[in-house]
Amino acid sequence: xxxxxxxxxxRDNPELMGKPIAVGGSRRRGVVAAxxxxxxxxxIHSAMPSVIAAQKCPExxxxxxxxxxxxxxxxxxxNIFKEFTDLVEPMGLDEAYLDVTxxxxxxxxxxxxxAKEIKQRIKNETNLTASAGVSINKFLAKIASxxxxxxxxxxxxxxxxxxxxxxxxxxxxxxIGKVTEKKMNxxxxxxxxxIKNSDERFLIKQFGKMGKYxxxxxxxxxxxxxxxxxxxxxxxxxxxxxxxINKIDEMEEKLTFMAEKLExxxxxxxxxxxxxxxxxxxxxxxxxxxxxTLDYYLNSKEEILRVAKELLIYPVAPIKNVRxxxxxxxxxxxxxxxxxxxQLTLNF
Numbered sequence: 374x375x376x377x378x379x380x381x382x383x384r385d386n387p388e389l390m391g392k393p394i395a396v397g398g399s400r401r402r403g404v405v406a407a408x409x410x411x412x413x414x415x416x417i418h419s420a421m422p423s424v425i426a427a428q429k430c431p432e433x434x435x436x437x438x439x440x441x442x443x444x445x446x447x448x449x450x451x452n453i454f455k456e457f458t459d460l461v462e463p464m465g466l467d468e469a470y471l472d473v474t475x476x477x478x479x480x481x482x483x484x485x486x487x488a489k490e491i492k493q494r495i496k497n498e499t500n501l502t503a504s505a506g507v508s509i510n511k512f513l514a515k516i517a518s519x520x521x522x523x524x525x526x527x528x529x530x531x532x533x534x535x536x537x538x539x540x541x542x543x544x545x546x547x548x549i550g551k552v553t554e555k556k557m558n559x560x561x562x563x564x565x566x567x568i569k570n571s572d573e574r575f576l577i578k579q580f581g582k583m584g585k586y587x588x589x590x591x592x593x594x595x596x597x598x599x600x601x602x603x604x605x606x607x608x609x610x611x612x613x614x615x616x617x618i619n620k621i622d623e624m625e626e627k628l629t630f631m632a633e634k635l636e637x638x639x640x641x642x643x644x645x646x647x648x649x650x651x652x653x654x655x656x657x658x659x660x661x662x663x664x665x666t667l668d669y670y671l672n673s674k675e676e677i678l679r680v681a682k683e684l685l686i687y688p689v690a691p692i693k694n695v696r697x698x699x700x701x702x703x704x705x706x707x708x709x710x711x712x713x714x715x716q717l718t719l720n721f
Contacts, residue, residue: 412433548587
């Protein structure tokens with residue numbers, strides 16, 4: 374989906390159309406969860422501190438996020454996908470891989486025609502735009518989906534895959550961040566062709582097991598299937614506060630709200646967990662995490678809150694002003710269950 378959260382807000386409030394908006398945060402604090410394309414022209418992007426975003430674009434409009442609206446729109450989109458194929462692998466609320474080798478409908482149509490039809494259905498039924506990438510595997514389809522945004526469609530045909538990879542900047546390869554890109558550049562590795570021409574043992578020595586992954590990926594030896602059911606490993610809720618807090622009773626009040634959210638999320642799916650992790654981010658952006666694993670499963674707000682309160686003061690209570698807190702439940706009782714992956718951590 375194209376700037377999903379921001380696009381939903383613009384769709385539902387015509388006054389925001391064509392204007393630079395940021396979902397989440399405020400002019401004083403917080404983090405941008407999503408930015409409209411008008412805001413991206415100023416260099417604003419998700420995970421950017423709101424203060425910096427406001428400096429880059431004084432006209433930026435901050436909008437409080439509405440997770441329920443995003444889930445509703447996402448559900449409609451996922452249902453459209455499933456009309457075309459059962460092999461749908463969601464990657465959060467706004468993205469999914471589809472294997473249309475054997476589609477359920479339009480059996481005489483190419484993958485490209487199916488992508489066009491899906492894009493049009495999404496536009497007609499949600500009044501939102503999506504960009505699609507079509508290719509021979511998930512790696513290339515993912516890259517292709519970013520090529521013509523917004524409202525784009527880009528196809529990498531099998532006969533063109535090798536040349537496309539050769540010209541691909543290493544910074545565009547999934548899994549290669551700025552640090553790894555810089556290190557590769559130091560070794561004169563700038564493109565996919567450079568990786569392909571590198572010695573496999575050298576890549577492993579310099580980048581560990583990821584070095585072999587990059588090597589196999591660029592040689593088209595690594596192909597993961599589209600997996601409809603993904604096992605969740607954790608549930609989490611976090612909050613960035615409007616003002617820094619420094620009193621334990623204030624922190625416990627925030628934890629109570631998070632515990633209630635987690636109980637609702639997990640209870641609806643009959644999910645329980647054994648490990649509770651508390652995340653604390655201080656005013657200076659330093660982060661502290663504390664975890665406790667129990668010998669029994671839990672998902673009630675009372676139990677979650679009890680453990681979270683214990684972690685809040687042990688081994689020592691926060692001594693600096695706190696800007697963000699979060700609770701995560703892991704070690705879930707779903708090792709043998711299939712749970713559709715959804716982005717459930719809230720951070721608006």
